[in-house]
Amino acid sequence: MGAKVSQLLVIICLMISMISAQNADIATLQALKNAWQNTPPNWDNDQDPCSGSWDGITCTNDRVTIIKLSSMGLNGMLPENIGQLTELQILDLSYNKGLSGPLTSAIGDLKKLTTLILVGCGFSGPIPDTIGNLESLVFLSLNSNGFTGQIPASVGNLTNLYWLDLSANKLIGTIPVSNLIMPVGLDKLTRAKHFHLGDNQLSGGIPPKLFNSSMKLIHLLLENNRLTGTIPSTLGLVTSLQVVRLDRNLLRGNVPSNINSLINVTEMFLSNNQLTGPIPDLTGMNVLNYIDLSNNSFDQSNVPSWLSTIKALTTIKMQKTNLDGEVPAALFSIPQLQNVDLSNNLINGTLNISSNPSSELELVDLRSNLIADFTQRSSYRINVTLVGNPICMESGVTDKFCTVPIESPSSYSTPRNECVPLSCGLNLVSSPNCHCALPYTGLFFFKAPSFSSIGNFSIYNSLRDSLMAFFQRTNLPVDSVSLKNPRRDVDDYLVIELDVFPSGGNPEFNRTGVLEIGFALSNQTFKPGKEFNTFVFIHENYADFFPEISATALTRGTKHKSSNAGIIVGSAIGGCVLVLLLVLAGIYAFRQKERAETTPQQSQPFVAALGDPTSDSDIVPQLKGARSFTFKELQNYTNNFSEMNNIGKGGYGMVYKGSLPNGQLIAVKRAQKGSSQGGLEFKTEIELLSRVHHKNVVGLIGFCLDQGEQMLVYEYIVNGTLKDSLLGRSGIRLDWMRRLKIALGAARGLQYLHNHADPPVIHRDVKTNNILLDQRLVAKVADFGLSKPLSDADTTHVTTQVKGTMGYMDPEYYMTQQLTEKSDTYSFGVVMLELITARNPIMKGRYIVREVKEAMNKNEELYGLHDILDPIIGLSNQLKGLERFVDLALRCVEDTGNQRPTMSEIVKELESIMELVGLDPNTDSASSTCASYEEVSKDYPSSNDSLFSRNEGSLPME
Structure with missing residues (x-):
């Protein structure tokens, strides 16, 4: 009898414990709800979260096991209460940029967690050491946040880890490996296949102990850090590797001779380091597609003969590697070869592209070498560049290969199926199947594609097909996908825009659909194929649109009880909305009819008017001197x-x-x-x-x-756009003195437009693509397709619908539609920040204005901005006046126009800064004491159609 009572007591205790745990989970979810803004609407009901009534929450036996809240637009911090969800296995909060603050150390209490994904949020501060307590963790993605401090050595405790992504943060210090004092480190992660640690501020050497023959690593991404020392020979032990990125560091010394043991590597990036010794012999790496050894100080040597033996190569980049001799003709016959860049070397003799070059070959860049002759064939469709070689320095040379080619952006977008695209209103877009819908959108960043040509449309079509097959296989509610605008960013990553459209004829996804799609892309379930390799997906927050979508869309797929009163009110509102829509439809149809009747006149805005003396004077252009x-x-x-x-x-x-x-x-x-x-x-x-x-x-x-x-x-403006020079496309080195001159010249051009043009003009699209540099690097403001003149009635502003380029656009103008001269001031402030950083205004979801403000410390030299300054700008002791330049730029990008200086005030301050550094602000030449005019003249000119056309970045909203 006593035994039965004991058993009964045990059962009762277990039941009480279970009920207590269930109540604790519910309390924790309530705490999350209270800590966050913009939680899903159905979190406001009084039902049990484990009944399926709370979006993003999945329970097993009444315990919370999965939280998937990707792309919901959440704001707030992650509270300590999260540690009480002791049965939690998956936590995905990706693509909620409003989630900020530190990652709570209580995260280490989630002992059953297998997946932790916080991609593209706003978390900051150090990664807590308690992360090493998650011994069940298989997938860890903390990339694209603002984490600081060192990589916790305790990560080495995660022996089940398959995926480690800490990239695109602000992590510092050395890569942790085990030692006598610290028995754990990344070298203990022998099951891991992915080390993604790039785009941080890691320093010190790459520890030899990091690598061993027991590892199963396939992707090693350490690019864009501050790593020093030599490449350890132990790297050659990890023969499973497929992608190696060590580029854009400070590595030196010889490349280890056993690096060709990595016979499974398809992409290898060692560029932009300080490597010396012989060019590494990669004989035997027969699946290698992409090799980049550029910008190193290797010993002078002939073009390696082993290159021609690697038949899988698509891309060879060996710019500035001390190559000499002639290029073997056999090199160009590699079957899949697309791009050869051997510029800025000592290659000489005659260039002879073989009689049977690769059918895939698009570009051969040999600018700035010593080539004296070129054996041409009329059948070539290859873009050959020999600018800066003796063959192009003879007078009267007009061959096309003696001009710098313009890299045209790819015009690819997913082709529509056999249907007629619709004209959609509001935020809706016509899908490839010609349905109006609000797509789930974002950017793919492919960090190591096997190809270099962005014009190969068949590759993108195969990516689209594999995406659709994936969505169908996983039963996600997707009708079609669209890929568009493939391009290379400043980090040489391939960027592709993605739109995902809902199925079933729905105009938008419900929250469940958004959550599932976001999770599928954040946890790398989708595999893009060997051509694209590893990727990061950054979503544009779909939840931001929800207030503009009908209430029906928010609750689609869920059942709610409603009273008769609710039905009556709903019907009344629906009836009013229907009448309103009919009225709007009538107005729209009338305006469309008027527009159709005036289209012929608009398509030729003033051709007929020129010959018609009775024409309206507002239509006839007022021409003076053209x-x-x-x-x-x-x-x-x-x-x-x-x-x-x-x-x-x-x-x-x-x-x-x-x-x-x-x-x-x-x-x-x-x-x-x-x-x-x-x-x-x-x-x-x-x-x-x-x-x-x-x-x-x-x-x-x-x-x-x-x-x-x-x-x-x-x-004709010979040196192209300021953007090209900042990104290194023009071959012109812009030191600090030159950039000051360019900033002053552009400011004077805008000052003239605002104060001296008749009538005054607001440019409305000031950006580095619209500032051109002539043969003496004098800045010229260009592209007036979006400009607005100020009439006598518009003494302070012009009320107009918004146009411009995202990243440069005045937020006050965007919100009020009131365009002022201070709108140009804001854009110019962004240009000034771009001048000192050489970064795009918006890159990987980061805004340059915020980046500078967050990094700035006025108590340090150069305001502590060393990490984000363009290295080409010069040494610290050469940047006199930079602090005043930054102060001026930040005044220009104040939130409201009345806090910003006028262009006249900007010109005066820039002139004062130039006098401070010893330059005459009234000279035209942009050459400086550090760079003579002769240096400018040997920087080769480039052309850019940005002078003559609105750029892709422009945002027509009118």
């Missing part, structure tokens, strides 16, 4: 618009280089036929530029309105 060219004249000046003279392509049309009879070089911007938007820009630019004349504003020479053509004729 010359009218005939079509035949421009045809002659551009060699019949030949392909050789084509120097760019934009949304407006083609741009051609030409020469007037007096020898003056011109750039002819030729509109595409039937482009109504181009016609409006044409009218704006011709009216504005014909009235403005300033050395810091690009000069309009004339126009053509002949034979149905619309063309603008500009002075």
